[in-house]
Amino acid sequence: MSIEIPWLALVGGMLLGTSALLLLLFSGRIAGISGIVSGAMNTESPQAERSWRWLFLLGMVLAGLVTPYFGVSLPESLPVSNPLVIVIAGLLVGMGTRLGNGCTSGHGICGLGRLSKRSVVATGVFMAVAVITTYLRLYIV
Template sequence: MTEFTPLMSLAGGALIGLAAVALMGLLGRIAGINGILSGLIALPNSSDWAWRAAFVLGLLGSPLIVLMIAGTLPALSVPVSPIMIGIGGVLVGIGTSLGSGCTSGHGVCGIARLSKRSIAATLTFMATALITVFVIRHVIGA
């Protein structure tokens, strides 16, 4: 069972919201990780490349900031094999392509803009997650 940490969850959510608002306010861009990363890869000579690279480097470098502040990284426990993680990653990639975005773009930014498409996509993400957890825990018994 995962430990519930309401204050850390609130702080993390506030930081995600602040980053999304800052990106929209300063650059007029949506903080959808799928779109940011795909634009970084697909458009290496674009004028958007610098902010996209900075955003991705910030995502990858944030554990170093945690390490510097806390002196240690949180303990991680991954209860599935690397193959299952890979399969999950491929399925998420397919889903973000079919859904024209990811949970950060639709769930954080799209819902905040009252986008009907993003609300539908987020409801689909959440329903799929609920069904997946139910099947894995109660049908398969893993």
Template sequence: MSTAWQAAVGGGMLIGTAAVLLMALQGHILGVSGILGNALRHPTQRWRWGVLAGLVATGLLARVAGAAVPELFAHTSWLRLAVSGLLIGAGTALANGCTSGHGVCGLGNRSGRSLVAVAIFMSVAMATVFVTRLGGWGL
């Protein structure tokens, strides 16, 4: 199965299912940046830690099951990953949400604010890929 199909079928279905279950069972939006930020501010809200543990466990289980680390990430330095994470964190703070909150849940709820946020972050992502490839920096 191609990587795109694995992402769509495996990852997409898992995220969609998790979003629906979290809303149905807890009444909360599956916005990972918000869940992480609030878990750190309110550590007694154990459901948040459960969601975060599930994200990590899913990745670990995929590796145990034989899923390979994408070649792109296998050769990326920890510094670059840390800087990328900080930039993503800054973007989620500016957008008041992340790709899962706006892209999965917000669009699913027909939120106009989420539509604008998704259009902006997808445009920035496409421009970043274009510029880095044009400049020969690779991804």
């Protein structure tokens, strides 16, 4: 059984929103992945603070691994033949996350939901850059 893409996107968006809401309601924390990763790696934080972050990240990885067993096919990614491209892309994403004081999940899901002006600007910028990058990747490069 395969779920069509619009429904898959709708269900995925609802699950992301629900998880962000539950994290905010029960712990007062924002579900920004860059902040969660940063806090998980901070050895100066108390163990309890790092533990929930590692469990959150583990849940994200496990969800991706078990999804195909529920009849949902994962989208194919663009082939990248050069590992250097992957490293550079990762570094650029990290720099953008640092410059923007958060990532797409923090600003786009949680920040917009809280009506944060900074998140509205950040989301507009990263969506515009994503459109431009996609255009360049598909039609120029």
